[in-house]
Every structure is written in C-alpha cells, then in structure tokens.
Amino acid sequence: MARSLDGLVLAPVADQAPGQVGTRTRFTYHERDGEIWAEYTGGDVVRGRLVGTREGDRLDFRYVQLKEDGTTSSGHCVSTVVDLPDGRVRLEETWEWESQQGSGTSVVEQVTAPEH
Structure with a gap:
C-alpha cells in the first residue's frame, strides 16, 4: 500500500472544463x-470538500464545491493511489457529477515545496 495521504497537498496536472x-x-x-x-x-x-474511505490503494469519496459564480455542485470519485519514481504521490481519478451532467478522468499529483 502506498504511504499515507495525511498532510499532503495535491494539484491537478491539467485543467478540466471551464x-x-x-x-x-x-x-x-x-x-x-x-x-x-x-x-x-x-x-x-x-x-470544496471531499470525504470518503481508503481501502489499500483505492479511494472512494464524494465531493461538494462552491464556485466563484455562487453555484454548488457535487459528485462521486474513485481514485487509485500511485507512488511516483521521484517519491511523490499521484491519484488517478474517475469521477462523475451527481448534481449535473458529466463525468471523466483526471490526475492529481503531490505538490512539493519550492527549493530555496
């Protein structure tokens, strides 16, 4: 099993829809x-908030978010935790909106602090 996600900061590697x-x-x-x-x-x-469970390298969670235009949306996501060769963590995600139409895949990776 990959290491704990506790305290990690992750960011998408690509933009999703506007x-x-x-x-x-x-x-x-x-x-x-x-x-x-x-x-x-x-x-x-x-x-935004997400909450769910982890079993081995599989995450299963629901998410809800408030956007700048004042609208809210929610959905379901299943992610696989992957250890990268450089020691960072990647989540390979399959998601589906529950409050609106749409589904897809995305990748988020651990953000490392810039070196000084």
Missing part, C-alpha cells in the same frame, strides 16, 4: 484509520 477544478486548485488531504477527507480551493472553486 468553471471546474484546474491546475490552480490545491487539495489538502487528511487520512486516519481508512477514512480520507480533504479541503480544496483555487481557480474557479471558492471552497
């Missing part, structure tokens, strides 16, 4: 005893 999560969005993950949750913000997302 008005959704994008490369400026940052997810801060937490993990404890098979539970996962995260807060996210950035880009068109003012505030």
Whole structure:
C-alpha cells in the first residue's frame, strides 16, 4: 500500500472544463484509520470538500464545491493511489457529477515545496 495521504497537498496536472477544478486548485488531504477527507480551493472553486474511505490503494469519496459564480455542485470519485519514481504521490481519478451532467478522468499529483 502506498504511504499515507495525511498532510499532503495535491494539484491537478491539467485543467478540466471551464468553471471546474484546474491546475490552480490545491487539495489538502487528511487520512486516519481508512477514512480520507480533504479541503480544496483555487481557480474557479471558492471552497470544496471531499470525504470518503481508503481501502489499500483505492479511494472512494464524494465531493461538494462552491464556485466563484455562487453555484454548488457535487459528485462521486474513485481514485487509485500511485507512488511516483521521484517519491511523490499521484491519484488517478474517475469521477462523475451527481448534481449535473458529466463525468471523466483526471490526475492529481503531490505538490512539493519550492527549493530555496
């Protein structure tokens, strides 16, 4: 099993459709005893939350977000945790909106602090 996601910050490697999560969005993950949750913000997302479970390298969670235009949306996502060769973590995601039409795949990767 890949290491814990607790305290990791991840970001999408590519932009999704306009008005959704994008490369400026940052997810801060937490993990404890098979539970996962995260807060996210950035880009068109003012505030987002996700909550779910982890079994091995599989995450299963629901997400809800508030966008800059004042609308809310929610959906379901299943992710696979992948350890990258450089030691960072990648999540390969398959998601589907529940509050509107649409589904797809995305990849988020651990953000490392810039070196000084």
